Amino acid sequence: MVDARVCQAMSKPALGIRDPFFLSIVADVRQGLRRVFGTLNAATFPVPAGGSAGMEAAVANFVQPGSKLVVFAAGYFADRLSAMGERHGACVARCEKAWGEVFTAEDAEAILDREKPDVVAFVQAETSTGAYQSGRAIVPIAQRHGALVIADAVTSLGAMPVEMDAVGIDIAFSCMQKGLSGPAGLSPISISPRAWQWLEGRRSQPAAWYLDLKLMAEYFEPPHVYHHTPSPPLYYALQESLRLVEEEGLECRWRRHRRAGEQLASGLQRLGFQYLVEDEANRTWHLAVVKPPPGVNEAALRKRLLDRHDIEIGAGLGRLAGQILRIGVMGPLATEGSVEQLLAAIEDCR
Numbered sequence: 356m357v358d359a360r361v362c363q364a365m366s367k368p369a370l371g372i373r374d375p376f377f378l379s380i381v382a383d384v385r386q387g388l389r390r391v392f393g394t395l396n397a398a399t400f401p402v403p404a405g406g407s408a409g410m411e412a413a414v415a416n417f418v419q420p421g422s423k424l425v426v427f428a429a430g431y432f433a434d435r436l437s438a439m440g441e442r443h444g445a446c447v448a449r450c451e452k453a454w455g456e457v458f459t460a461e462d463a464e465a466i467l468d469r470e471k472p473d474v475v476a477f478v479q480a481e482t483s484t485g486a487y488q489s490g491r492a493i494v495p496i497a498q499r500h501g502a503l504v505i506a507d508a509v510t511s512l513g514a515m516p517v518e519m520d521a522v523g524i525d526i527a528f529s530c531m532q533k534g535l536s537g538p539a540g541l542s543p544i545s546i547s548p549r550a551w552q553w554l555e556g557r558r559s560q561p562a563a564w565y566l567d568l569k570l571m572a573e574y575f576e577p578p579h580v581y582h583h584t585p586s587p588p589l590y591y592a593l594q595e596s597l598r599l600v601e602e603e604g605l606e607c608r609w610r611r612h613r614r615a616g617e618q619l620a621s622g623l624q625r626l627g628f629q630y631l632v633e634d635e636a637n638r639t640w641h642l643a644v645v646k647p648p649p650g651v652n653e654a655a656l657r658k659r660l661l662d663r664h665d666i667e668i669g670a671g672l673g674r675l676a677g678q679i680l681r682i683g684v685m686g687p688l689a690t691e692g693s694v695e696q697l698l699a700a701i702e703d704c705r
Protein backbone atom coordinates (compact mmCIF):
# COMPACT_ATOMS: atom_id res chain seq x y z
CA MET A 356 0.00 0.00 0.00
CA VAL A 357 1.35 3.39 -0.99
CA ASP A 358 1.51 5.74 1.99
CA ALA A 359 -0.89 8.71 1.72
CA ARG A 360 2.00 11.16 2.16
CA VAL A 361 3.83 9.53 -0.74
CA CYS A 362 0.76 9.87 -2.98
CA GLN A 363 0.53 13.54 -2.08
CA ALA A 364 4.23 14.15 -2.75
CA MET A 365 3.82 12.81 -6.29
CA SER A 366 1.32 15.53 -7.17
CA LYS A 367 3.91 18.33 -6.92
CA PRO A 368 4.87 20.05 -10.21
CA ALA A 369 7.44 18.26 -12.36
CA LEU A 370 10.86 19.94 -12.68
CA GLY A 371 13.62 19.81 -15.27
CA ILE A 372 16.28 17.20 -14.67
CA ARG A 373 19.05 19.78 -14.13
CA ASP A 374 16.93 22.19 -12.12
CA PRO A 375 19.01 22.89 -8.99
CA PHE A 376 16.04 22.11 -6.76
CA PHE A 377 15.48 18.78 -8.50
CA LEU A 378 19.19 17.98 -8.15
CA SER A 379 18.93 18.69 -4.42
CA ILE A 380 16.07 16.15 -4.25
CA VAL A 381 18.22 13.62 -6.14
CA ALA A 382 21.06 14.18 -3.63
CA ASP A 383 18.66 13.82 -0.69
CA VAL A 384 17.24 10.59 -2.13
CA ARG A 385 20.74 9.16 -2.59
CA GLN A 386 21.66 9.96 1.01
CA GLY A 387 18.40 8.44 2.32
CA LEU A 388 19.06 5.31 0.26
CA ARG A 389 22.52 4.91 1.76
CA ARG A 390 20.99 4.94 5.23
CA VAL A 391 18.31 2.40 4.43
CA PHE A 392 20.76 0.10 2.58
CA GLY A 393 23.13 0.42 5.57
CA THR A 394 26.06 1.64 3.49
CA LEU A 395 28.48 4.47 2.84
CA ASN A 396 28.77 3.51 -0.84
CA ALA A 397 29.16 6.61 -3.00
CA ALA A 398 27.64 4.71 -5.94
CA THR A 399 24.06 4.60 -4.67
CA PHE A 400 21.22 5.81 -6.91
CA PRO A 401 17.91 4.77 -8.44
CA VAL A 402 17.90 2.73 -11.66
CA PRO A 403 15.04 4.24 -13.70
CA ALA A 404 12.64 1.24 -13.77
CA GLY A 405 11.24 -1.51 -11.50
CA GLY A 406 13.06 -4.07 -9.37
CA SER A 407 13.84 -6.37 -12.31
CA ALA A 408 15.77 -3.51 -13.93
CA GLY A 409 17.95 -3.23 -10.82
CA MET A 410 18.48 -6.98 -11.01
CA GLU A 411 19.40 -6.82 -14.69
CA ALA A 412 21.69 -3.82 -14.09
CA ALA A 413 23.53 -5.80 -11.40
CA VAL A 414 23.88 -8.84 -13.64
CA ALA A 415 24.66 -7.01 -16.90
CA ASN A 416 27.40 -4.90 -15.33
CA PHE A 417 29.11 -7.42 -13.06
CA VAL A 418 28.86 -10.52 -15.22
CA GLN A 419 30.80 -10.73 -18.49
CA PRO A 420 30.56 -13.37 -21.19
CA GLY A 421 32.31 -16.39 -19.70
CA SER A 422 32.14 -15.23 -16.04
CA LYS A 423 31.33 -17.94 -13.53
CA LEU A 424 28.18 -16.93 -11.63
CA VAL A 425 26.95 -18.96 -8.67
CA VAL A 426 23.28 -18.41 -7.80
CA PHE A 427 21.83 -19.63 -4.50
CA ALA A 428 18.48 -20.81 -5.80
CA ALA A 429 15.44 -21.71 -3.73
CA GLY A 430 12.68 -19.64 -5.29
CA TYR A 431 11.19 -17.82 -8.25
CA PHE A 432 13.38 -14.70 -8.08
CA ALA A 433 16.62 -16.65 -7.76
CA ASP A 434 15.54 -18.40 -11.00
CA ARG A 435 15.15 -14.97 -12.59
CA LEU A 436 18.70 -14.08 -11.51
CA SER A 437 20.00 -17.31 -13.10
CA ALA A 438 18.08 -16.63 -16.32
CA MET A 439 19.53 -13.13 -16.54
CA GLY A 440 23.02 -14.48 -15.87
CA GLU A 441 22.65 -16.90 -18.78
CA ARG A 442 21.37 -14.20 -21.12
CA HIS A 443 24.39 -12.05 -20.29
CA GLY A 444 26.74 -14.87 -21.18
CA ALA A 445 27.71 -16.15 -17.73
CA CYS A 446 28.45 -19.74 -16.99
CA VAL A 447 25.83 -20.22 -14.26
CA ALA A 448 26.21 -22.78 -11.49
CA ARG A 449 23.24 -23.14 -9.16
CA CYS A 450 23.31 -24.13 -5.53
CA GLU A 451 19.78 -25.50 -5.32
CA LYS A 452 17.54 -26.25 -2.39
CA ALA A 453 13.82 -26.87 -2.02
CA TRP A 454 11.74 -23.68 -2.29
CA GLY A 455 11.39 -22.18 1.17
CA GLU A 456 14.77 -23.32 2.45
CA VAL A 457 17.76 -21.08 3.20
CA PHE A 458 21.46 -21.71 2.67
CA THR A 459 24.04 -22.48 5.35
CA ALA A 460 27.73 -21.66 5.45
CA GLU A 461 28.39 -25.36 4.70
CA ASP A 462 26.25 -25.14 1.54
CA ALA A 463 28.17 -22.02 0.49
CA GLU A 464 31.54 -23.55 1.30
CA ALA A 465 30.82 -26.67 -0.78
CA ILE A 466 29.68 -24.91 -3.94
CA LEU A 467 32.17 -22.03 -3.83
CA ASP A 468 35.13 -24.37 -3.24
CA ARG A 469 34.01 -26.40 -6.24
CA GLU A 470 32.98 -23.64 -8.66
CA LYS A 471 35.42 -20.82 -7.76
CA PRO A 472 33.02 -18.15 -9.10
CA ASP A 473 33.70 -14.58 -10.18
CA VAL A 474 30.28 -13.48 -8.91
CA VAL A 475 27.83 -14.87 -6.36
CA ALA A 476 24.14 -13.91 -6.22
CA PHE A 477 21.45 -14.58 -3.63
CA VAL A 478 17.98 -13.30 -2.74
CA GLN A 479 17.73 -11.70 0.68
CA ALA A 480 13.94 -11.86 0.96
CA GLU A 481 12.58 -14.46 -1.48
CA THR A 482 9.09 -13.15 -2.17
CA SER A 483 7.91 -16.42 -3.68
CA THR A 484 8.54 -18.40 -0.48
CA GLY A 485 8.79 -15.93 2.41
CA ALA A 486 12.36 -17.01 3.24
CA TYR A 487 14.85 -14.44 4.58
CA GLN A 488 18.56 -14.94 4.06
CA SER A 489 20.62 -12.08 5.48
CA GLY A 490 23.72 -13.15 3.56
CA ARG A 491 25.84 -13.67 6.66
CA ALA A 492 26.23 -17.39 5.89
CA ILE A 493 27.23 -16.81 2.26
CA VAL A 494 29.13 -13.53 1.97
CA PRO A 495 32.28 -14.21 4.05
CA ILE A 496 32.93 -17.38 2.06
CA ALA A 497 32.36 -15.59 -1.25
CA GLN A 498 34.76 -12.87 -0.12
CA ARG A 499 37.37 -15.46 0.75
CA HIS A 500 37.12 -16.64 -2.85
CA GLY A 501 37.46 -13.07 -4.13
CA ALA A 502 33.99 -13.16 -5.72
CA LEU A 503 31.73 -10.12 -5.97
CA VAL A 504 28.42 -10.59 -4.16
CA ILE A 505 25.06 -9.46 -5.55
CA ALA A 506 22.05 -9.40 -3.19
CA ASP A 507 18.43 -9.02 -4.27
CA ALA A 508 17.03 -6.67 -1.61
CA VAL A 509 13.78 -5.97 -3.48
CA THR A 510 11.57 -7.15 -0.65
CA SER A 511 13.87 -6.60 2.33
CA LEU A 512 14.70 -2.88 1.93
CA GLY A 513 12.83 -0.68 4.41
CA ALA A 514 11.17 -3.55 6.30
CA MET A 515 14.01 -5.92 7.27
CA PRO A 516 17.78 -5.53 7.68
CA VAL A 517 19.77 -5.21 4.45
CA GLU A 518 22.93 -3.99 6.23
CA MET A 519 25.07 -4.00 3.11
CA ASP A 520 28.32 -2.85 4.68
CA ALA A 521 28.00 -4.93 7.85
CA VAL A 522 27.25 -8.08 5.84
CA GLY A 523 29.80 -7.26 3.12
CA ILE A 524 27.43 -7.24 0.14
CA ASP A 525 28.98 -5.61 -2.95
CA ILE A 526 25.90 -4.90 -5.03
CA ALA A 527 22.32 -4.66 -3.72
CA PHE A 528 19.24 -3.60 -5.65
CA SER A 529 15.67 -3.04 -4.57
CA CYS A 530 12.35 -1.42 -5.49
CA MET A 531 9.99 1.22 -4.13
CA GLN A 532 6.77 -0.76 -3.88
CA LYS A 533 7.43 -3.07 -0.96
CA GLY A 534 9.15 -2.10 2.32
CA LEU A 535 9.37 1.54 1.20
CA SER A 536 5.57 1.85 0.68
CA GLY A 537 5.86 3.76 -2.58
CA PRO A 538 4.67 3.13 -6.14
CA ALA A 539 6.68 0.85 -8.44
CA GLY A 540 8.98 2.59 -10.90
CA LEU A 541 12.49 3.07 -9.50
CA SER A 542 15.02 0.46 -8.46
CA PRO A 543 17.53 1.76 -5.91
CA ILE A 544 20.95 0.18 -6.37
CA SER A 545 24.14 0.46 -4.32
CA ILE A 546 27.62 -0.63 -5.33
CA SER A 547 30.67 -1.04 -3.08
CA PRO A 548 33.95 0.74 -3.88
CA ARG A 549 35.56 -2.66 -4.57
CA ALA A 550 32.85 -3.54 -7.12
CA TRP A 551 32.97 -0.08 -8.65
CA GLN A 552 36.71 -0.41 -9.10
CA TRP A 553 36.15 -3.73 -10.83
CA LEU A 554 33.59 -2.05 -13.11
CA GLU A 555 36.03 0.75 -13.95
CA GLY A 556 38.52 -1.85 -15.08
CA ARG A 557 36.04 -3.97 -17.03
CA ARG A 558 37.21 -4.23 -20.65
CA SER A 559 34.04 -5.37 -22.46
CA GLN A 560 30.99 -3.11 -22.49
CA PRO A 561 27.82 -4.36 -20.76
CA ALA A 562 25.33 -5.62 -23.35
CA ALA A 563 22.57 -3.33 -21.99
CA TRP A 564 23.10 0.36 -22.81
CA TYR A 565 20.23 1.72 -20.69
CA LEU A 566 21.40 -0.27 -17.69
CA ASP A 567 25.11 0.59 -18.07
CA LEU A 568 25.84 1.75 -14.51
CA LYS A 569 28.95 3.74 -15.43
CA LEU A 570 26.99 5.77 -18.00
CA MET A 571 24.05 6.08 -15.61
CA ALA A 572 26.24 7.29 -12.75
CA GLU A 573 27.42 10.28 -14.79
CA TYR A 574 24.04 11.92 -14.28
CA PHE A 575 24.21 11.57 -10.52
CA GLU A 576 27.47 13.49 -9.98
CA PRO A 577 28.43 16.98 -11.27
CA PRO A 578 28.28 18.00 -14.09
CA HIS A 579 25.18 15.73 -14.25
CA VAL A 580 25.68 14.52 -17.81
CA TYR A 581 22.41 13.42 -19.41
CA HIS A 582 21.98 9.67 -19.65
CA HIS A 583 18.21 9.17 -19.25
CA THR A 584 15.34 11.46 -18.22
CA PRO A 585 14.42 10.75 -14.60
CA SER A 586 10.74 10.96 -13.66
CA PRO A 587 10.36 13.77 -11.07
CA PRO A 588 7.11 12.42 -9.50
CA LEU A 589 8.85 9.11 -8.77
CA TYR A 590 11.73 10.95 -7.13
CA TYR A 591 9.29 12.97 -5.00
CA ALA A 592 7.67 9.67 -4.01
CA LEU A 593 10.98 8.04 -3.11
CA GLN A 594 12.09 11.11 -1.17
CA GLU A 595 8.88 11.03 0.88
CA SER A 596 9.12 7.25 1.44
CA LEU A 597 12.65 7.72 2.75
CA ARG A 598 11.54 10.62 4.97
CA LEU A 599 8.92 8.34 6.49
CA VAL A 600 11.64 5.78 7.27
CA GLU A 601 13.85 8.49 8.73
CA GLU A 602 11.11 9.92 10.94
CA GLU A 603 10.19 6.51 12.31
CA GLY A 604 13.80 5.34 12.61
CA LEU A 605 14.98 2.37 10.55
CA GLU A 606 15.27 -0.03 13.48
CA CYS A 607 11.87 0.99 14.88
CA ARG A 608 10.44 0.31 11.45
CA TRP A 609 12.01 -3.15 11.38
CA ARG A 610 10.53 -3.82 14.84
CA ARG A 611 7.08 -2.67 13.73
CA HIS A 612 7.20 -5.06 10.76
CA ARG A 613 8.42 -7.85 13.00
CA ARG A 614 5.59 -7.31 15.51
CA ALA A 615 3.00 -7.21 12.73
CA GLY A 616 4.45 -10.41 11.26
CA GLU A 617 4.34 -12.21 14.60
CA GLN A 618 0.76 -11.13 15.21
CA LEU A 619 -0.20 -12.31 11.72
CA ALA A 620 1.59 -15.63 12.24
CA SER A 621 -0.18 -16.45 15.47
CA GLY A 622 -3.56 -15.55 13.92
CA LEU A 623 -2.97 -17.50 10.71
CA GLN A 624 -1.73 -20.58 12.58
CA ARG A 625 -4.82 -20.42 14.84
CA LEU A 626 -6.93 -20.46 11.66
CA GLY A 627 -5.07 -23.54 10.39
CA PHE A 628 -2.71 -21.94 7.83
CA GLN A 629 0.74 -23.48 7.60
CA TYR A 630 3.92 -21.54 6.82
CA LEU A 631 6.03 -22.77 3.90
CA VAL A 632 9.22 -21.81 5.76
CA GLU A 633 9.28 -24.04 8.81
CA ASP A 634 11.82 -22.27 10.98
CA GLU A 635 10.42 -18.97 12.21
CA ALA A 636 13.93 -17.48 12.31
CA ASN A 637 14.19 -17.82 8.52
CA ARG A 638 10.89 -16.14 7.68
CA THR A 639 10.28 -12.67 6.27
CA TRP A 640 8.43 -10.61 8.89
CA HIS A 641 6.27 -8.57 6.54
CA LEU A 642 5.33 -11.31 4.08
CA ALA A 643 3.56 -14.49 5.15
CA VAL A 644 3.70 -17.34 2.63
CA VAL A 645 1.24 -19.97 3.80
CA LYS A 646 -0.61 -23.07 2.69
CA PRO A 647 -4.34 -22.78 3.33
CA PRO A 648 -6.03 -25.25 5.72
CA PRO A 649 -7.44 -28.46 4.13
CA GLY A 650 -10.67 -27.74 2.27
CA VAL A 651 -9.91 -24.03 1.70
CA ASN A 652 -9.36 -23.11 -1.94
CA GLU A 653 -6.75 -20.35 -2.19
CA ALA A 654 -8.20 -18.69 -5.32
CA ALA A 655 -11.74 -18.67 -3.89
CA LEU A 656 -10.44 -17.20 -0.62
CA ARG A 657 -8.57 -14.44 -2.46
CA LYS A 658 -11.66 -13.62 -4.52
CA ARG A 659 -13.94 -13.47 -1.47
CA LEU A 660 -11.47 -11.22 0.37
CA LEU A 661 -11.39 -8.82 -2.56
CA ASP A 662 -15.15 -8.88 -3.18
CA ARG A 663 -16.28 -8.61 0.45
CA HIS A 664 -13.48 -6.66 2.11
CA ASP A 665 -11.50 -4.89 -0.66
CA ILE A 666 -8.40 -6.76 0.54
CA GLU A 667 -6.03 -8.10 -2.08
CA ILE A 668 -3.55 -10.81 -1.17
CA GLY A 669 -1.04 -12.50 -3.45
CA ALA A 670 -1.19 -15.88 -5.16
CA GLY A 671 1.64 -18.40 -5.45
CA LEU A 672 4.31 -17.80 -8.10
CA GLY A 673 5.77 -20.36 -10.47
CA ARG A 674 5.66 -23.91 -9.16
CA LEU A 675 3.75 -22.76 -6.05
CA ALA A 676 0.87 -21.29 -8.10
CA GLY A 677 -2.45 -22.60 -6.79
CA GLN A 678 -0.92 -23.98 -3.60
CA ILE A 679 -0.12 -21.06 -1.36
CA LEU A 680 -1.06 -17.51 -0.41
CA ARG A 681 1.36 -14.59 -0.08
CA ILE A 682 0.12 -12.05 2.44
CA GLY A 683 2.02 -8.79 2.80
CA VAL A 684 1.81 -6.49 5.81
CA MET A 685 4.16 -3.73 4.71
CA GLY A 686 4.56 -0.01 5.36
CA PRO A 687 1.29 1.55 6.56
CA LEU A 688 -0.30 -1.93 6.79
CA ALA A 689 2.17 -3.23 9.36
CA THR A 690 0.11 -2.19 12.37
CA GLU A 691 -1.81 -4.08 15.04
CA GLY A 692 -5.13 -2.67 13.84
CA SER A 693 -4.68 -3.59 10.21
CA VAL A 694 -3.45 -7.10 11.03
CA GLU A 695 -6.52 -7.58 13.26
CA GLN A 696 -8.76 -6.39 10.44
CA LEU A 697 -7.03 -8.69 7.98
CA LEU A 698 -7.35 -11.73 10.25
CA ALA A 699 -11.04 -11.03 10.87
CA ALA A 700 -11.59 -10.75 7.11
CA ILE A 701 -9.75 -14.04 6.46
CA GLU A 702 -11.83 -15.75 9.15
CA ASP A 703 -14.99 -14.42 7.50
CA CYS A 704 -13.95 -15.66 4.04
CA ARG A 705 -12.48 -19.11 4.80
Ligand SMILES: Cc1ncc(COP(=O)(O)O)c(C=O)c1O
Pocket residue numbers: 405406407408410432478480481482483507509510530539
Ligand atom coordinates in the same frame (compact mmCIF):
# COMPACT_ATOMS: atom_id res chain seq x y z
C1 LIG B 1 12.66 -10.73 -4.58
C2 LIG B 1 12.23 -10.01 -5.82
N1 LIG B 1 13.15 -9.73 -6.77
C3 LIG B 1 12.82 -9.07 -7.89
C4 LIG B 1 11.52 -8.66 -8.13
C5 LIG B 1 11.19 -7.92 -9.39
O1 LIG B 1 10.73 -6.63 -9.11
P1 LIG B 1 9.72 -5.87 -10.11
O2 LIG B 1 8.46 -6.67 -10.13
O3 LIG B 1 9.57 -4.51 -9.48
O4 LIG B 1 10.38 -5.82 -11.43
C6 LIG B 1 10.53 -8.93 -7.19
C7 LIG B 1 9.14 -8.54 -7.41
O5 LIG B 1 8.25 -8.86 -6.67
C8 LIG B 1 10.90 -9.61 -6.00
O6 LIG B 1 9.99 -9.89 -5.06
